[in-house]
Amino acid sequence: xxxxxxxxxxxxxxxxxxxxxxxxxxxxxxxxxxxxxxxxxxxxxxxxxxxxxxxxxxxxxxxxxxxxxxxxxxxxxxxxxxxxxxxxxxxxxxxxxxxxxxxxx
Numbered sequence: 001x002x003x004x005x006x007x008x009x010x011x012x013x014x015x016x017x018x019x020x021x022x023x024x025x026x027x028x029x030x031x032x033x034x035x036x037x038x039x040x041x042x043x044x045x046x047x048x049x050x051x052x053x054x055x056x057x058x059x060x061x062x063x064x065x066x067x068x069x070x071x072x073x074x075x076x077x078x079x080x081x082x083x084x085x086x087x088x089x090x091x092x093x094x095x096x097x098x099x100x101x102x103x104x105x
Contacts, residue, residue: 001075006058014090014093021054025047027103
């Protein structure tokens with residue numbers, strides 16, 4: 001399983017990715033309102049930032065699963081899914097993302 005397959009799997013079986021994107025998007029829009037009007041970003045720029053943060057987020061999850069499952073890109077998808085389900089990763093991930101505060105200091 002590669003990173004994109006993991007993203008697809010999480011997105012299909014959990015709301016963690018959509019919650020994460022909503023939180024990042026909300027944070028970016030708040031920051032954008034504080035910018036000078038001439039320096040404000042358009043929606044496309046905000047969405048690129050949301051996508052970048054999401055890619056980094058999924059990359060971190062992939063790296064942790066990679067170590068935990070003792071797997072790699074060539075390990076069959078079934079082994080990855082078995083590890084994710086056995087360890088209730090999606091439930092924990094959803095709970096963590098729900099409690100996460102982005103950009104609020």
